[in-house]
Amino acid sequence: MPSGSVLVAGGTGYIGSFTTLALLEAGYKVVVADNLYNSSPEALKRIELICGKKAEFIQLDVTEENGFDKVFEAHPDIDSVIHFAALKAVGESGEKPLDYYLVNVYGTINLLRSMVKHNVTNIVFSSSATVYGDATRFPNMIPIPEDCPLGPTNPYGNTKFAVETAITDVINAQRNNAIKAGNEAEAKKWNGALLRYFNPAGAHPSGIMGEDPQGVPYNLLPLLAQVATGKREKLMVFGDDYASHDGTAIRDYIHILDLADGHLKALNYLRANNPGVRAWNLGTGKGSTVYEMIRAFSAAVGKDQPYEVAPRRAGDVLNLTANPTRANTELGWKAERTLEQACEDLWLWTKNNPQGYRQEPPAELLAQLKK
Amino acid sequence: MPSGSVLVAGGTGYIGSFTTLALLEAGYKVVVADNLYNSSPEALKRIELICGKKAEFIQLDVTEENGFDKVFEAHPDIDSVIHFAALKAVGESGEKPLDYYLVNVYGTINLLRSMVKHNVTNIVFSSSATVYGDATRFPNMIPIPEDCPLGPTNPYGNTKFAVETAITDVINAQRNNAIKAGNEAEAKKWNGALLRYFNPAGAHPSGIMGEDPQGVPYNLLPLLAQVATGKREKLMVFGDDYASHDGTAIRDYIHILDLADGHLKALNYLRANNPGVRAWNLGTGKGSTVYEMIRAFSAAVGKDQPYEVAPRRAGDVLNLTANPTRANTELGWKAERTLEQACEDLWLWTKNNPQGYRQEPPAELLAQLKK
Numbered sequence: 001m002p003s004g005s006v007l008v009a010g011g012t013g014y015i016g017s018f019t020t021l022a023l024l025e026a027g028y029k030v031v032v033a034d035n036l037y038n039s040s041p042e043a044l045k046r047i048e049l050i051c052g053k054k055a056e057f058i059q060l061d062v063t064e065e066n067g068f069d070k071v072f073e074a075h076p077d078i079d080s081v082i083h084f085a086a087l088k089a090v091g092e093s094g095e096k097p098l099d100y101y102l103v104n105v106y107g108t109i110n111l112l113r114s115m116v117k118h119n120v121t122n123i124v125f126s127s128s129a130t131v132y133g134d135a136t137r138f139p140n141m142i143p144i145p146e147d148c149p150l151g152p153t154n155p156y157g158n159t160k161f162a163v164e165t166a167i168t169d170v171i172n173a174q175r176n177n178a179i180k181a182g183n184e185a186e187a188k189k190w191n192g193a194l195l196r197y198f199n200p201a202g203a204h205p206s207g208i209m210g211e212d213p214q215g216v217p218y219n220l221l222p223l224l225a226q227v228a229t230g231k232r233e234k235l236m237v238f239g240d241d242y243a244s245h246d247g248t249a250i251r252d253y254i255h256i257l258d259l260a261d262g263h264l265k266a267l268n269y270l271r272a273n274n275p276g277v278r279a280w281n282l283g284t285g286k287g288s289t290v291y292e293m294i295r296a297f298s299a300a301v302g303k304d305q306p307y308e309v310a311p312r313r314a315g316d317v318l319n320l321t322a323n324p325t326r327a328n329t330e331l332g333w334k335a336e337r338t339l340e341q342a343c344e345d346l347w348l349w350t351k352n353n354p355q356g357y358r359q360e361p362p363a364e365l366l367a368q369l370k371k
Numbered sequence: 372m373p374s375g376s377v378l379v380a381g382g383t384g385y386i387g388s389f390t391t392l393a394l395l396e397a398g399y400k401v402v403v404a405d406n407l408y409n410s411s412p413e414a415l416k417r418i419e420l421i422c423g424k425k426a427e428f429i430q431l432d433v434t435e436e437n438g439f440d441k442v443f444e445a446h447p448d449i450d451s452v453i454h455f456a457a458l459k460a461v462g463e464s465g466e467k468p469l470d471y472y473l474v475n476v477y478g479t480i481n482l483l484r485s486m487v488k489h490n491v492t493n494i495v496f497s498s499s500a501t502v503y504g505d506a507t508r509f510p511n512m513i514p515i516p517e518d519c520p521l522g523p524t525n526p527y528g529n530t531k532f533a534v535e536t537a538i539t540d541v542i543n544a545q546r547n548n549a550i551k552a553g554n555e556a557e558a559k560k561w562n563g564a565l566l567r568y569f570n571p572a573g574a575h576p577s578g579i580m581g582e583d584p585q586g587v588p589y590n591l592l593p594l595l596a597q598v599a600t601g602k603r604e605k606l607m608v609f610g611d612d613y614a615s616h617d618g619t620a621i622r623d624y625i626h627i628l629d630l631a632d633g634h635l636k637a638l639n640y641l642r643a644n645n646p647g648v649r650a651w652n653l654g655t656g657k658g659s660t661v662y663e664m665i666r667a668f669s670a671a672v673g674k675d676q677p678y679e680v681a682p683r684r685a686g687d688v689l690n691l692t693a694n695p696t697r698a699n700t701e702l703g704w705k706a707e708r709t710l711e712q713a714c715e716d717l718w719l720w721t722k723n724n725p726q727g728y729r730q731e732p733p734a735e736l737l738a739q740l741k742k
Contacts, residue, residue, distance in 0.1 A: 093540075094540075094543075094544060094547065095544055095547070095548060096544065097537070097540035097541050097543075097544045098480065098483060098484055098487060098541055098544075100540075101480045101483075101537050101540075101541075102480055102484070105476060105477075105480065105533065105537075106476075106477045106480055109469065109472045109473055109476065109477055112469060112472075113469055113473070116469060149520075155536075155540040155544070158533075158536040158537075158540060161536075162476065162529075162533040162536070162537075165526075165529040165532075165533070166468070166472050166476075166529075166533075169464075169465075169468035169471075169472075169526040169529060170468050170469055170472075172465075172468075173465060173466055173467070173468045173469075173526070176465070176466070177466060
């Protein structure tokens with residue numbers, strides 16, 4: 001069993017909850033901190049139903065001064081943080097950028113300050129492929145490798161970029177200051193993973209755990225799921241005049257279980273190899289257009305899903321497909337699940353939990369879980 | 372006389388105090404907010420001695436929650452902010468990056484939040500040529516134009532870059548949201564100037580106002596001034612193996628009075644032309660090596676100043692020389708004072724005020740001022 005506890009900031013959200021599950025399944029002790037904005041503590045109950053283990057929960061906002069100090073004081077065995085706590089809607093970030101700078105950027109500064117104060121030395125950060133911006137502006141950068149020059153094209157991406165530099169600068173300073181003081185062992189303890197992920201998709205194959213956005217979802221698959229259940233009349237396709245084979249934008253959809261596993265592998269790598277700060281793409285390496293996704297999800301549902309073409313959205317780019325070679329070779333991690341599986345798992349979750357975590361999971365799914 | 376008051380955040384520091392003087396001389400009403408870290412309120416007395424006008428002073432830290440709200444509530448006539456309040460030592464930023472992210476980045480988020488809340492719609496930001504990083508990595512980017520791709524090479528530069536994106540995103544959102552609401556007049560009110568300056572130098576020609584760093588100064592000329600007065604044995608030259616004609620690094624030194632005038636011109640431009648967010652270089656366009664600066668200052672003092680060559684510093688680059696064409700043509704601004712004048716003014720200030728603002732100015736200089 002791994003030593004040391006892990007704090008998962010934002011651990012009741014979509015990716016955070018699946019990563020919490022992966023950590024518990026791997027034997028880690030987990031403390032989840034979340035302000036429950038756009039998420040539900042019910043996610044933690046589903047995790048317990050699935051794996052039989054429990055994460056401790058603390059309600060906390062990342063911008064609360066000294067908030068993390070209290071967590072680290074109460075849990076001196078925490079030596080690592082996986083940091084998801086952030087606002088994540090590209091469109092909203094253009095309308096309310098101050099909220100994004102406050103929560104995403106200041107929230108992380110606040111977290112880093114407490115980590116340094118309490119000697120919590122590993123951080124795995126929930127970054128985004130958005131930091132690359134439009135990689136088609138360079139020759140030979142699709143699929144995108146980690147050393148592609150960064151250049152976000154919207155406020156959300158700008159905040160992710162700023163946080164990447166903050167983590168890099170703080171970890172490097174902790175290392176350099178320790179080395180200057182002649183303490184190389186201390187220097188090696190400070191490590192950071194910048195996980196740039198592509199498009200998370202799918203749900204738990206049990207059908208009792210998935211994405212549960214409050215209000216209007218922002219991403220293609222949750223929107224398609226609402227169309228399938230009749231909550232939404234049709235899907236809006238933003239732009240069919242991109243330079244792709246069918247005119248719609250290309251993204252790299254990765255099953256949420258693979259993505260969660262990438263976080264676990266990155267944390268293990270930081271602890272075992274002490275690389276300092278390192279960026280890894282978490283993607284499949286395979287791009288899909290919006291039209292291909294509509295077809296794949298329609299196949300899972302067994303019914304064609306209606307859509308309508310609308311103009312491109314500001315800040316969107318043609319192609320975000322990962323080159324995942326670095327994560328494959330260094331982390332020994334690979335996206336193993338197919339797009340079809342992601343669509344099937346999403347549909348199983350959606351049709352069985354039309355109100356998400358605001359209703360009990362169906363008895364027949366719980367019965368299957370126990371087998 | 373211009374309408375509306377101006378808040379100068381960080382207005383007792385070096386560039387802030389000279390800009391406050393320029394604003395008062397131009398007829399603006401000025402409120403200065405400063406936490407007096409690395410600066411002295413005595414600067415405001417010297418300003419009054421020179422121009423006969425007074426800025427109101429409020430002691431305030433940029434990171435104080437709701438601090439700016441109180442200022443804007445007490446001064447509803449403030450419609451513009453010139454924002455200098457920041458930490459500024461490149462070397463220190465590598466050792467204490469968290470302080471830089473907190474003060475520079477969060478401080479600005481905090482300021483912008485209050486500006487939006489209180490409808491204070493113009494901001495002139497004290498950025499830095501450091502945001503360009505090493506422009507020699509591109510062909511034809513020396514001297515550096517504003518559209519050179521950005522790429523800071525140290526934590527200080529990273530914080531300036533993050534603040535540039537925050538200001539850009541917030542001003543753009545205020546404009547776009549107003550336009551969506553059908554209020555074009557409101558949209559035009561929101562403007563931002565990103566002033567990327569090169570190396571400020573010199574002092575007021577009266578000899579009673581200049582740079583007064585607490586503790587160890589960071590920059591070439593203040594260090595040379597300490598050598599000239601015997602406070603420091605010799606100047607350390609960091610790197611003589613750069614690809615310049617004499618091996619030392621090239622910077623663009625601009626007289627502090629020209630730099631202050633650039634802030635005034637930028638503010639006037641924002642108010643008159645409503646450009647949205649715009650970046651301007653404030654530099655002379657002429658680069659000088661470290662050795663050339665030592666010679667120029669030695670000539671002003673009338674005595675050769677001793678130096679010693681040391682290794683390059685991390686994060687330093689070969690050449691930061693401005694292409695100031697955009698500021699010249701759009702702002703109608705040009706650096707008019709020579710390097711020789713900057714050195715003479717610096718020496719007049721230094722030799723007459725060996726303790727900076729911690730002593731009264733010499734009576735003979737005050738007498739000359741009254742003539």
